[in-house]
Amino acid sequence: MALQSLDIIRRSATTLPSPEIREPTGGQDVAKLIDTTKCIGCKACQVACMEWNDLRDEIGTNVGQYQNPHDLSDSSWTLMRFAEVENPKGDLEWLIRKDGCMHCADPGCLKACPSPGAIVQYSNGIVDFHEENCIGCGYCVTGCPFDIPRISKKDHKAYKCTLCSDRVAVGLEPACIKSCPTGALVFGTKDDMKQHAAERIEDLKSRGFENAGLYDPAGVGGTHVMYVLHHADQAPLYSGLPQDPHISPNVRLWKGVSKPAALAVMAFTALAGFFHYIRVGPDETDASDEAAAQEMARKQEKAP
Amino acid sequence: MTDPGLGTNEADRRATAAPGRLDTILRYTAEERTNHWIVALCFVLAALSGLALFHPALFGLSGLFGGGPWTRILHPFIGLAMVVAFLFFGVKEASHNRMEPRDWAWLRHVGDVVNNREDRLPEVGRYNAGQKLVFYAIVLCLTGLLLTGIVIWRAYFSLYFPISVVRVSSVLHAFCAFVLICTIIVHIYAAIWVRGSVHAMTRGTVTPGWAWKHHRAWFREIMTHAANSRPRSD
Numbered sequence: 065m066a067l068q069s070l071d072i073i074r075r076s077a078t079t080l081p082s083p084e085i086r087e088p089t090g091g092q093d094v095a096k097l098i099d100t101t102k103c104i105g106c107k108a109c110q111v112a113c114m115e116w117n118d119l120r121d122e123i124g125t126n127v128g129q130y131q132n133p134h135d136l137s138d139s140s141w142t143l144m145r146f147a148e149v150e151n152p153k154g155d156l157e158w159l160i161r162k163d164g165c166m167h168c169a170d171p172g173c174l175k176a177c178p179s180p181g182a183i184v185q186y187s188n189g190i191v192d193f194h195e196e197n198c199i200g201c202g203y204c205v206t207g208c209p210f211d212i213p214r215i216s217k218k219d220h221k222a223y224k225c226t227l228c229s230d231r232v233a234v235g236l237e238p239a240c241i242k243s244c245p246t247g248a249l250v251f252g253t254k255d256d257m258k259q260h261a262a263e264r265i266e267d268l269k270s271r272g273f274e275n276a277g278l279y280d281p282a283g284v285g286g287t288h289v290m291y292v293l294h295h296a297d298q299a300p301l302y303s304g305l306p307q308d309p310h311i312s313p314n315v316r317l318w319k320g321v322s323k324p325a326a327l328a329v330m331a332f333t334a335l336a337g338f339f340h341y342i343r344v345g346p347d348e349t350d351a352s353d354e355a356a357a358q359e360m361a362r363k364q365e366k367a368p
Numbered sequence: 369m370t371d372p373g374l375g376t377n378e379a380d381r382r383a384t385a386a387p388g389r390l391d392t393i394l395r396y397t398a399e400e401r402t403n404h405w406i407v408a409l410c411f412v413l414a415a416l417s418g419l420a421l422f423h424p425a426l427f428g429l430s431g432l433f434g435g436g437p438w439t440r441i442l443h444p445f446i447g448l449a450m451v452v453a454f455l456f457f458g459v460k461e462a463s464h465n466r467m468e469p470r471d472w473a474w475l476r477h478v479g480d481v482v483n484n485r486e487d488r489l490p491e492v493g494r495y496n497a498g499q500k501l502v503f504y505a506i507v508l509c510l511t512g513l514l515l516t517g518i519v520i521w522r523a524y525f526s527l528y529f530p531i532s533v534v535r536v537s538s539v540l541h542a543f544c545a546f547v548l549i550c551t552i553i554v555h556i557y558a559a560i561w562v563r564g565s566v567h568a569m570t571r572g573t574v575t576p577g578w579a580w581k582h583h584r585a586w587f588r589e590i591m592t593h594a595a596n597s598r599p600r601s602d
Binding site for chain 2: 077078079178179180197199200201202203205206211215220312314315317318322323324326327329330333334337340341344345346347348349350351353354355356357358360361364365
């Protein structure tokens with residue numbers, strides 16, 4: 065959202081660097097760590113998110129599971145996803161994952177966005193949408209490897225978790241963190257969060273989850289929302305969390321080399337025309353052509 | 369063109385009213401000209417709004433359409449209008465655009481074409497091979513733009529397609545638009561280069577010398593037709 069006092073390091077649809085001379089001492093990378101192994105699915109974080117951000121989603125329908133609402137939306141920026149998984153031992157595992165924006169270091173949404181400054185990345189790593197610049201094209205949806213942004217039916221703008229950039233900017237932790245009763249959600253510098261995760265993973269391994277691990281996918285440059293997973297080797301078990309997310313090669317092609325290359329070729333085509341005119345000149349019809357035409361017409365007249 | 373030289377408006381009548389001497393020849397009727405320029409205007413608007421969304425350096429073009437959101441709203445509708453307008457035009461012109469053996473021969477003389485050495489070229493019908501290729505490029509690009517454009521039309525259709533299809537369509541849409549824009553740049557330049565072409569598409573007529581020089585087979589066809597259809601007493 066627009067109200068922010070954080071330094072912007074990257075801006076959508078902007079070819080030149082953002083102001084970058086300041087090196088805020090408190091501007092280290094921040095991260096939210098979501099420990100799925102501690103989550104009890106109480107949805108306090110969903111409520112806190114609604115409350116802090118003044119969001120009220122439409123009342124949905126019960127489809128026979130705890131997940132509610134059914135999906136992320138323009139006014140549901142975070143969501144507990146409940147997956148019931150039968151493990152090889154035949155036991156049921158209830159894998160609950162708090163879904164929402166991952167705040168990628170290399171954000172696909174920002175790469176795809178055509179509107180200057182509609183998506184920004186702050187020096188602390190938070191990726192934020194500035195809706196007043198959003199044109200509603202939905203390219204961020206196309207670019208996101210995690211299927212997070214949602215276009216509102218009301219105002220045709222894109223919305224997603226802000227990582228409470230407005231709170232973080234004034235030294236507070238995100239609202240969801242504040243509300244978590246089990247300590248499954250923690251927030252701090254990315255380094256601290258990694259260290260905390262390492263301790264958790266060690267504990268999990270000692271208790272038989274040998275594949276426990278940290279989800280901080282390198283394909284998108286790492287994320288500023290990370291998970292501790294009991295089964296880090298099987299991320300898709302957690303309601304389709306991608307194992308190795310990355311910006312799609314098609315999006316890279318579309319938003320990468322093709323932009324300058326296509327403009328250059330178009331400009332070159334026009335220039336080629338211009339210089340053809342300068343060198344060869346126009347192809348004109350003169351009096352002799354007219355005479356030849358009249359001559360042919362006369363012959364044709366006599367011929368039939 | 370089965371009935372050349374027969375028109376209804378003033379310019380068209382003048383084109384055929386030449387008892388002794390051959391005057392001007394009608395190349396495009398008022399309907400064809402109107403249709404062509406509707407397509408052309410749609411193209412310009414679609415290209416400008418599309419380029420605004422394609423490259424950040426050109427985002428300022430969105431100001432021509434009332435800002436970013438209006439550009440996003442209008443672009444697909446302009447595109448649809450272009451496809452519909454071209455459909456009418458294309459159906460009418462398709463029969464004149466079949467590639468013939470002499471067209472392939474013409475293409476092999478591309479060096480003579482670009483150096484204005486028309487005396488060395490095979491005879492050309494109503495359209496030359498270059499114009500025919502432009503026609504096919506437009507047909508293919510517009511088809512591609514229409515199909516991929518529907519897929520990436522977020523407000524109405526994108527939700528019905530898997531994300532991978534949307535991504536591929538985004539690339540293909542940009543690619544088709546790129547090819548089309550380059551094609552139209554060539555098309556516009558060719559019209560400036562070959563004097564008399566712009567007049568043909570704005571006023572409808574060409575001189576006999578123009579037809580003889582650039583489209584001799586078409587010229588001969590018209591002469592034959594005119595001679596056959598002329599009353600014997602003339």
